[in-house]
Amino acid sequence: MQSPQRYIAHMDLDSFFVSVEVLNDPSLKGKAVIVGGSRERGVVSTCSYEARKFGVHSAMPMKKALQLCPHAILARGTRGEYSRYSRWVTDIIAAKAPLFEKASIDEFYIDLTGMDKYFDPYQWAIALREEIIEKTQLPISFGLATNKMIAKIATDMAKPNGYLFVQPGMEQTFLAPMPVNKFSGVGEHTHNALKEMGIFFIGDILKFNINDLEKKLGKWGVDLYAKAQGMHHGTVHSYHEAKSISTENTFQENSADMEFLLRELVRMTERVGYELRQDQKLTGCIAIKIRYPDFETTSRQTTINFTFSDDELIPAAISLFHQLYRKGKPVRLLGVRLSELTNHALQGSLFDNPEKKLNLYKAIDDVKNKYGKTALQKARVVKKGSI
Structure with a gap:
């Protein structure tokens, strides 16, 4: 008996902490906002897209972020509000999703495998996103694909506040033009090694023989080859468990x-x-x-x-x-x-x-x-x- 087609949705609240700050203070809308620690020794937790245009990103030292974007508004954060909104979104998803995993305070995976017998998974995910936005006023993006890895990358491509469906069978085509460091785990050292091999884009990986990749990169080379084919076997772990x-x-x-x-x-x-x-x-x-x-x-x-x-x-x-x-x-x-x-x-x-x-x-x-x-x-x- 043929296994049912896998459908995994990845939902991610866009610039979650900033979005909550904007809801609590509408005057921040459309401005460069950074949420994080102190000016001198703090770290950027997240920032608005207006701040990202200046090169600011999460995990960056606050001092550097303010050098890049000196006019940014620094928000220290209201953590109780983040917890409240996170639970609110979780409750909305829990009421609708057959199986979901809360990957972090602002990130969710939903397994819709086998549900295509009863409804269109893509339209279902769109409807859920619209409900979250309507009830909470928070922007949220999602990617839908045949596995967690592709779904997460699709979400990144769909941001800000959008959605993208990578149809079954289109995984390699979707990944091929992306830079190879789009894969998680490809740090600076590995990225440099891949560039020395002539691998700049994900599609370049499949031009190599898997045995050659293993000789050059060890087990990571084998894993990279599988990822370039769009293969990923991670499962959605039930939040209720x-x-x-x-x-x-x-x-x-x-x-x-x-x-x-x-x-x-x-x-x-x-x-x-x-x-x-x-x-x-x-x-x-x-x-x-x-x-x-x-x-x-x-x-x-x-x-x-x-x-x-x-x-x-x-x-x-x-x-x-x-x-x-x-x-x-x-x-x-x-x-x-x-x-x-x-x-x-x-x-x-x-x-x-x-x-x-x-x-x-x-x-x-x-x-x-x-x-x-x-x-x-x-x-x-x-x-x-x-x-």
Whole structure:
């Protein structure tokens, strides 16, 4: 039996952070706007298309960006609003899509394979895009193709605020005229090596024998040859099955000692925060679980601004604990869980003293990686005292 034709849509909110800033302040519309950190040591998170015309791009040092575009308006960012709009778009997609993956705070893959029996996948994606724009007023682009790689490249070609369908069988024709560094993973070193081989465009790759590419570039050469043919086997991972990060502790002796319980709570929250950062994720939801000696188990969760920072996770965990705990009753088990995980931890950290915070957590995690997870802990975890 023949496999159904694959259809994958990739949807990406255009200059998401800037778009949210413009909605909150319409006077910014049509102007060069940069969202990111401080003028001296910050990094560009995203920028408007008006700023891009001057060569500004994401991950660029803010100082350089302002040299290129000195008249740009610098927005420090309102992260709570970004979280709210991201969830809004996610909810719209979840209500319509048979299977979708939230790749980051502003990026989604939708698997429409087999659905062409019931509707035109292209028209369905157009209708979904129109609904998102109508409800949220956010610009969004999409690409539709037979796999994730082509769909993402199609989205890039469709921007700003457009859409593009690469029909089945047209993958090689679509890719051939593009520069070879259009493929993710082709950095400066690889790009220079390919140019020395006479490979400037993706179509040039297929002029070579695959064995020659493997000799020159190793396994990456084989992978590049497959990509140039438009082949990619990545699957859409259901957002509803996204993994959570959790930890729990069953105490040797039941305890109603508030000081002890809060110390344990902080220790466990630090632990899941560390795991979160190691996975390069953000979390948008934290939950607390309490089990009593009679095995009665209660839990409570709350949505939070997407973060990976202990100094945001710990207060949320403590607040939930105080809401949930039946004061004076001994506790048998305590647990902490992070869910609503998404990528782009760096972006999510750009708005609250980014340089200090990034350097701080990198230093802390480097110590933990070298000497063990308990090598550094909050003072309240290892010393007695009120929280």
